[in-house]
Amino acid sequence: MNITSHHGDDQVRIALTGELDMATTEQLRAHLDHTLISRPRLVLVDLDGVTFCDSTGISALVAARTAAAAAGSHLQVVNAHGITAKTMQITGVLEFLTTPPGH
Template sequence: MVQHDHGLTVTLRSHSARVHVLVVAGDLDHHTGPRLRAALDELTLAPRDGLVVDLSGLTFCDSTGISLLVAAHRRAQDAGAALALAGLDPDIAHVFKIMGLDRLFSSYESTEKAAAALE
């Protein structure tokens, strides 16, 4: 599944039987947020599953994007699953830290490291 919407690409792939990877690339804002929301809504997480959100291709993220990521984290927790971020741009990571989101999200430099942590 690959969807394009105003410069945002969201691709879902399986890393393993229990770990899913959602690759988000481009600008994540109030215009493109519905594309990520739809991809997250299509995803079914079971207890002990893991979801890696690969943000290495993310070029911009506004408050709408942050809200969607926080909602995805809550949804994973409610399902008994774990969510980790991978490849966060240093500037975006800095904004996350200022907002205290570095305490909410586990973040890894690569999808492989995040997936290994969730296995």
């Protein structure tokens, strides 16, 4: 998986490319932990380039959203599509992960 970050005014967009699974979730967790140190108001995790996401990937995203809230930030998943969006919908976390701040 490839992870790139774009920092803006009190917001970070993290773009993922590749597969988000057991082999790559630790890389994502470490990246998100490092990102949350600066306590951005909003962290957008862009899944447009994600071709596959398994239960460990979903678990990592849910844990990251919880960690972001504890740090006073908001984490929102954007651009989930295909099998990734379907898996999130089936597991019941799609709305939880994609809800924008204040909703």
